[in-house]
Amino acid sequence: MSSNEEKPTKKSRRDFLQQIGVVGLGSVLGGSAIMAGINYDQKKKASDRVKILTAENELMEVEKSALSAVSKPKAEDLAYLQKHGREGLAGKRWVMVIDLSKCRNARKCMAACQDAHHLRPEQHHINVLKMQETKNTPAYYMPKPCQHCDNPPCVPVCPVDATFKRQDGIVLIDNERCIGCRFCVAACPYSSRIFNWSDPLHEEEDKDLVYNVELNVPQRKGTVSKCLFSADRLREEKLPYCVSACPNGVYYFGDENEDAVTNGTTKETVRFKKLLEDNGGYTLMPELGTKPRVYYLPPKGKEYPFQEKDKEEAAEHLG
Amino acid sequence: MLRRKFNLKISISFLLITVLSIPAFAQGWDVPEAQKSKNSNVVFDAGATKEGESVFTKNCVSCHGNPGKGNFMKTLTPPPPDLAGDKTHNLTDGELFYILNTGRGVMPSFKNILSETDRWKAIAFIRSFHKGYVQVVSKTDPEKSKLVKINVSFDEKSNKVTVDVKANEKTGVVALKETEVSLFAKRRFGNLQIEKSGRTDANGVISFNFPKELPGDKEGNVELIVKISNEAYGEVESQSKMKLGIPTDVPSLTKERSMFNVMKKAPWWILITYFSGISIVIGFFIYMLLNLKKLFDLGKK
Numbered sequence: 170m171s172s173n174e175e176k177p178t179k180k181s182r183r184d185f186l187q188q189i190g191v192v193g194l195g196s197v198l199g200g201s202a203i204m205a206g207i208n209y210d211q212k213k214k215a216s217d218r219v220k221i222l223t224a225e226n227e228l229m230e231v232e233k234s235a236l237s238a239v240s241k242p243k244a245e246d247l248a249y250l251q252k253h254g255r256e257g258l259a260g261k262r263w264v265m266v267i268d269l270s271k272c273r274n275a276r277k278c279m280a281a282c283q284d285a286h287h288l289r290p291e292q293h294h295i296n297v298l299k300m301q302e303t304k305n306t307p308a309y310y311m312p313k314p315c316q317h318c319d320n321p322p323c324v325p326v327c328p329v330d331a332t333f334k335r336q337d338g339i340v341l342i343d344n345e346r347c348i349g350c351r352f353c354v355a356a357c358p359y360s361s362r363i364f365n366w367s368d369p370l371h372e373e374e375d376k377d378l379v380y381n382v383e384l385n386v387p388q389r390k391g392t393v394s395k396c397l398f399s400a401d402r403l404r405e406e407k408l409p410y411c412v413s414a415c416p417n418g419v420y421y422f423g424d425e426n427e428d429a430v431t432n433g434t435t436k437e438t439v440r441f442k443k444l445l446e447d448n449g450g451y452t453l454m455p456e457l458g459t460k461p462r463v464y465y466l467p468p469k470g471k472e473y474p475f476q477e478k479d480k481e482e483a484a485e486h487l488g
Numbered sequence: 489m490l491r492r493k494f495n496l497k498i499s500i501s502f503l504l505i506t507v508l509s510i511p512a513f514a515q516g517w518d519v520p521e522a523q524k525s526k527n528s529n530v531v532f533d534a535g536a537t538k539e540g541e542s543v544f545t546k547n548c549v550s551c552h553g554n555p556g557k558g559n560f561m562k563t564l565t566p567p568p569p570d571l572a573g574d575k576t577h578n579l580t581d582g583e584l585f586y587i588l589n590t591g592r593g594v595m596p597s598f599k600n601i602l603s604e605t606d607r608w609k610a611i612a613f614i615r616s617f618h619k620g621y622v623q624v625v626s627k628t629d630p631e632k633s634k635l636v637k638i639n640v641s642f643d644e645k646s647n648k649v650t651v652d653v654k655a656n657e658k659t660g661v662v663a664l665k666e667t668e669v670s671l672f673a674k675r676r677f678g679n680l681q682i683e684k685s686g687r688t689d690a691n692g693v694i695s696f697n698f699p700k701e702l703p704g705d706k707e708g709n710v711e712l713i714v715k716i717s718n719e720a721y722g723e724v725e726s727q728s729k730m731k732l733g734i735p736t737d738v739p740s741l742t743k744e745r746s747m748f749n750v751m752k753k754a755p756w757w758i759l760i761t762y763f764s765g766i767s768i769v770i771g772f773f774i775y776m777l778l779n780l781k782k783l784f785d786l787g788k789k
Contacts, residue, residue: 261676262741275563277550319741324748334748336740408677416550416561418596424676426738428703431677434550435596438678440699 246379251343254382254400257335262462263398264338265314265412266421266430266444269468272297272310273417274476281414286394287371287386292363294396295411299483308475308483309468312419314411315340315361315396316453316461323353323362332393338462339400343382344392353393358457362395408433425462519586526582527626529722530605532612540613543606547598555617564594572617581623584611600670600679600715604723630722636664638714638726642698649732650695651714653688655721663692667718671696673733674711704733 218230274297282294294314301308321340324332331346332353342353354362368390369375375387383400399409407413412420412433423430423441431438444450448466455461475483530536548571553559555572569575576584588607591597598607615621632655639652649671653664667688672679680702688694704710710733717723745755 257740259740260738262738273563275561320746321748330750333750334742336742338741406676414550416564417594422677426703426736427675428701429673429675429678429680431675435591436547436601436678437596438675438680440680 243379247345250379250381250383251345253404254341254343255333255335257337257339257400258404259336260426261337261403262425263317263403264423264425264430264441265317265398265409265463266441266450266466267312267463268419268421268448268466269309269311270466270471271417272312272419272468273473274299274310274479275416277414277416278312278411278420281410282396285386285399285410286384286397287369287375287388288363288394289367289370292365292394294361294363294394299479301483301487304484304487307468308480309471310475310479311465312411313359313361313453314463315398316359316459316463317396317398319460319462320458322356322358322457322459326352326356328352335400337403339398340395341382341397341400342385342393342395344385344389344394345380345382347389347392349391349393351393358454358459359461362393365390365392365394517583517587517590517592519583523586524580524582526585527624528581528585528608528611529626529628529630530608530612531625532615532623536609536612537616539606540609540611540616543602543610544613547602548610551595555614566593568595571614576614577618577621581611581615584614600672600681603725628720628722632720633722633724636716636718636721636724638716638724640712640714640726640728640730642730642732644732647698647700648695649682649698649712649730650693651688651716653692653694653716653718663690664688664716664718664721665690665692667692667716667721669694670715672713672715673702674713674727679713698732702733703736704731706735706737707731708733708735 217233219233220228220230222228276297278295279293279297282288283290283292286294288294296313298311298313299308300311317338317340319334319338321334324334324340327333328350329346329348331344331348332340332342334340349364351364354364365388369388371387378387380387381401383397383404385394385397388394399407399411402409408422408431409420412422415433418432418434420433421430421439421441421444422433423438425441428441429438430441430444444466445464449469450464450466452461452464551561551564551568552571553561553568555570558570560568560570579587585607587595588602588610589597589599602610615623635655635657637654637656639654641650641652642648643650651669651671653667653669655662655664665688668685669688670685671682673682674680682698683696686694686696702710708731709729710731712728712730712732714726714728715723716725742749742753745753747755747758
């Protein structure tokens with residue numbers, strides 16, 4: 170019986186406390202808002218106002234705070250970039266052809282790539298490797314970007330859906346989702362993924378940038394990064410950073426659906442299938458069934474000498 | 489005896505090649521006389537120089553470096569010259585234009601990459617580094633190029649694209665004979681040349697064999713670009729869209745169900761295994777709870 174009597178009193182006390190809480194919080198908030206308003210009015214100076222030229226060619230003065238309303242909120246930009254970054258370009262299938270007979274280790278591709286993606290000097294989305302298969306076969310240089318496989322082993326292992334394949338064939342990483350588990354690094358047979366062990370190169374400068382999944386900038390510590398086929402450039406009908414930086418005509422890039430690839434140096438456009446057929450094109454590790462979108466032309470009849478200083482490194486594994 | 493003769497032949501030809509090629513390389517380029525005296529319609533003023541700079545930065549800097557800075561690619565053979573140097577200074581505008589057009593060895597031809605005005609603007613930028621250079625503007629009338637009419641037609645039977653080049657002069661329609669014509673199909677990053685460039689016949693007509701298996705868009709349309717180059721009329725370009733390619737509508741690479749796809753497009757077997765596993769576990773828990781309730785109810789009774 171006693172419990173029955175207590176119940177109503179308990180309830181009313183709780184209600185009372187709740188009401189007090191609401192009123193109290195409301196008055197504190199209201200008060201601070203008024204105070205902030207007064208403070209703001211006092212602080213307002215000439216430097217807080219800017220002159221702008223309207224579309225009607227009239228010079229107006231506007232408070233700086235009013236300007237922020239014109240620009241889009243950061244979250245909206247991010248949502249837009251994330252959405253179109255995930256979808257990719259419809260009706261396209263990007264392919265890259267790397268002509269090994271022309272590569273002379275100028276390393277301009279690497280520099281352009283590191284510059285675009287804000288990478289540290291020791292981080293490579295694309296790397297020019299020194300290769301030698303056997304003692305009797307010649308050494309050659311081999312640029313190696315991400316192969317953007319049609320059956321990517323790195324994507325299904327991601328536990329958080331951070332790395333994904335798009336409809337145009339590009340494999341990207343969303344470092345907003347990446348938790349840094351590095352399963353994908355372990356899964357990739359081409360070792361084309363890198364991990365941001367330390368703070369990004371331009372941490373301070375990139376602080377206010379909206380994250381672009383097609384450029385992977387700003388880079389973030391504790392996330393994975395990799396070659397993106399310069400997805401942001403392809404959207405603008407421009408060739409990737411590495412392709413257009415090469416001075417030796419090593420790279421061809423194009424759309425498989427158009428059966429055409431364009432050389433980044435000479436800007437000459439040729440038939441994709443014919444180029445592979447005439448020069449014996451191949452892919453790396455086809456036995457894995459990864460179906461790479463990067464094709465290689467063998468280093469046949471190369472016109473340059475393999476640099477003496479690189480010979481040791483190329484033959485290191487041959488014993 | 490035969491061998492000695494053969495050796496002699498080889499050595500003579502070798503000698504000839506070296507003797508002939510040394511001056512050719514030393515002088516640089518074997519520019520035809522008619523091309524040497526060619527001048528630009530574009531006036532090399534501050535505007536042209538500025539636009540030329542952006543053309544130069546995009547296409548030339550990677551090898552030649554910034555003029556006067558000496559930061560050209562020294563590893564190339566032959567090394568590309570610093571374009572602010574005397575060697576370049578001493579060349580005529582026509583020679584520079586010819587070099588840009590033809591290319592040689594490592595240097596690509598820019599004829600099909602840059603428009604005529606862009607090529608002249610790049611030269612304007614290079615000339616801005618040459619002290620004492622005075623431009624001679626071309627006497628040909630740039631307005632003349634507007635009179636040119638290019639008619640492109642396609643014959644499905646023979647798979648041939650025919651280009652008819654005419655000029656609407658005041659005296660009547662004139663066929664432009666001996667005019668260089670190049671045919672291109674527009675692709676995403678550049679223009680794919682169809683056959684080699686050729687010259688028009690006496691009627692101002694030339695035809696190209698169009699490849700049968702070139703992909704077009706969904707309807708098979710291909711954007712054709714015709715470029716003509718005539719001594720009197722300059723360079724003219726025309727674009728047209730025609731249904732001469734193979735209709736291409738390839739499904740997207742993420743359309744099929746596969747392991748790497750998003751969850752909605754995961755393979756059936758993985759969805760079935762996963763969800764049946766989950767439902768078995770949850771079902772077991774529900775079953776246990778129901779039994780517990782039964783026990784509880786029995787206890788109450």
